[in-house]
Amino acid sequence: MTSLPSLPVLADDDSMLSRKFGREVANYFSGSPLNRVSFLRGEHDFLNKAFAHPSASFLLMNGLSPLGKGRSTLAYVGRDAVLPLIGPEPFKQTEAEQIRNFNSTVDKPVILFLGLDEKNKGFSFKEHSGNPYFAVDVTPRGTFTEQANGVIQTVEKDGIAFITGGRHMNLSAPEAAIYAQARALFDWNARNPFCGGCGQKTMSVNAGTKRVCPPTDLAGVSEGAEPTTRAECPTRAGVSNLSFPRTDPTVIMAVVSADGSKLLLGRQSRWPPSMFSTLAGFLEPGESIEEAVRREVWEESGVRVGRVVIHSSQPWPYPANLMIGAVGQALPDGEKIDLGNDPELEKAKWFTFDEVREGLRNGIAGLDEPAPSTLKEGGIRLPPHTAIANRLIDAVINGFLTLTPKI
């Protein structure tokens, strides 16, 4: 059996309500040990002090690969290791000053403030305390290529390297959550160097969680002269979500037959042989979660779903999804499988709970892993515990449908 990374578990308190609500499911990539104190990201006095504090840790990523000790532990570095790339006081200027000094010909690495580890209160600011965590995107690029390469060469040493390939699902759950936060934000920043509203270059602010389209540019302006005014941009006025990171809500669902005895699973042609999983798809504008579940199941398998219950959620940083896990129930006359709508699946099939139970017991493996040696002839492969698909399947097979309310 594949080893299960330790998942964060909420302390169960003893009040009547918590017993009634049942146990919350915390999926892999959630459960960050950091307090994001998101309201402090624009306060450069805070960022400055947190950055300068000896307890500050820095996660470096090169092309979205995190620095690690081996493949299963993140390796943090101290501030000194990144100074050649970002300088000693990257938050010295206020955000307004940084925007005024924007120069579209100078590239700058994205620096994220991830949060405070409140279990270790080495650093304090007003009423908040905890060791600060930052992340720096050291991918060599544009005008800082040389400095980034220098940092990369310095930090890689015996057993410490940027972990390339795969989805980094060997990390412990708390580290996976920190990695997910950093990866999602670096990726979003890297994908959005230009403004969707006007096509001009944007810059990262708010400790890496926002991009603004500056009104002026120092490109080609001589020292001390006034910056050039840029073309107008609709994002500079009024409310706009253009400059915030995107997270795409995605539905993923374990669909049971009307009598609750069978489970609907599907497979894509590019998957390894005998691999099956739950159906999934993007929620669209103007849809509720339940509607998206019913639409996606019908489009991909022809099965018509009635009741939908939300089970749990999982942040999925490949690149920017929120997986919303649900259990759906087919309508009594809607169980017929028809792949003729959306050709996304190669196969969709109703499995008995016994077949699925056998898969959970002997067929668990990641997409990029070899078939488990325990997999029986004719048996199915299922996704690992770190995937919400596994948690949904497991929930349905192991009691979610019984009379005891699980949520």
Place this chain on the structure above:
Amino acid sequence: MTSLPSLPVLADDDSMLSRKFGREVANYFSGSPLNRVSFLRGEHDFLNKAFAHPSASFLLMNGLSPLGKGRSTLAYVGRDAVLPLIGPEPFKQTEAEQIRNFNSTVDKPVILFLGLDEKNKGFSFKEHSGNPYFAVDVTPRGTFTEQANGVIQTVEKDGIAFITGGRHMNLSAPEAAIYAQARALFDWNARNPFCGGCGQKTMSVNAGTKRVCPPTDLAGVSEGAEPTTRAECPTRAGVSNLSFPRTDPTVIMAVVSADGSKLLLGRQSRWPPSMFSTLAGFLEPGESIEEAVRREVWEESGVRVGRVVIHSSQPWPYPANLMIGAVGQALPDGEKIDLGNDPELEKAKWFTFDEVREGLRNGIAGLDEPAPSTLKEGGIRLPPHTAIANRLIDAVINGFLTLTPKI
């Protein structure tokens, strides 16, 4: 009491499971009567035939204001009314041909295919049938300003006009869902005329649900000559979500005290006097729904939440949110209110269920409506039934916390 638009209710089937799962909550702006058949949006043979069919209905929007009869009913027009703007065969070319013929100096109105109304099967394509619904953004703009103004003048007549102002929450639930889908997609297209990856102009494809960054441009090219090759763009290779509509997951939560006897509500300073509502905020990259609920409640009110249960969801097209409604329970030692973190709220307060019940009975009004005449001295105003905030508050006050499992 404010009138409640009729909400779509799922047929309750009689299986054991559906009784156990309880009743699904369908919020306003969800419950579209249309089948989106999303997999047909790229098939121009289908779009062509649906567009040409006499049963096709067209919803027009001018600056996001829909054409309506009065303020509470959408007014659809036939194809002939929009031909001067979009021509008789807007889907005649395949999508690949349209991309090859991209000309960045020619503006085109966005045309959405919304779906098929399967209750009225006037039109058929392969195994799918239903009256087709389209929407056209007739906002005068760029090279089609004159034609758009012409269409606008033709369609406005006695009692038929573009409904400006407000949130169109007098529409019936099915019409509100159609409006939400169209508004969200028009708004996204309008906000993203340029590519975030390279800064060049993009074009709407896939019946308005996708924008691509074309590799070539006919701008300035003489008739019959080859198009110019544009600068490279990272979105043209590999997986990218840049060119899909964005929907921002947002958490909104009714927080009860540890003993389940009080409800936490807050107010923003710009709201009308005595108006309160549930707390809410954007989910961030790398967060589960439950984590986002706990973070937002703590940041905005200082209250620390333990257990979180998801209640229902609501598409919210202002501009592009998925409201994920939850009920949270404060930790026994976490009930102290502290507004010193995120200064978003002017006030947060624990209310007894009796105070909230009185508000639900006599204090319901929208943000842009006057205070209800029934509002008592010292009583609170609460949001209307069309808002998920109201549904969450109502659920908590009316039995969600009792031993009968509601979900």
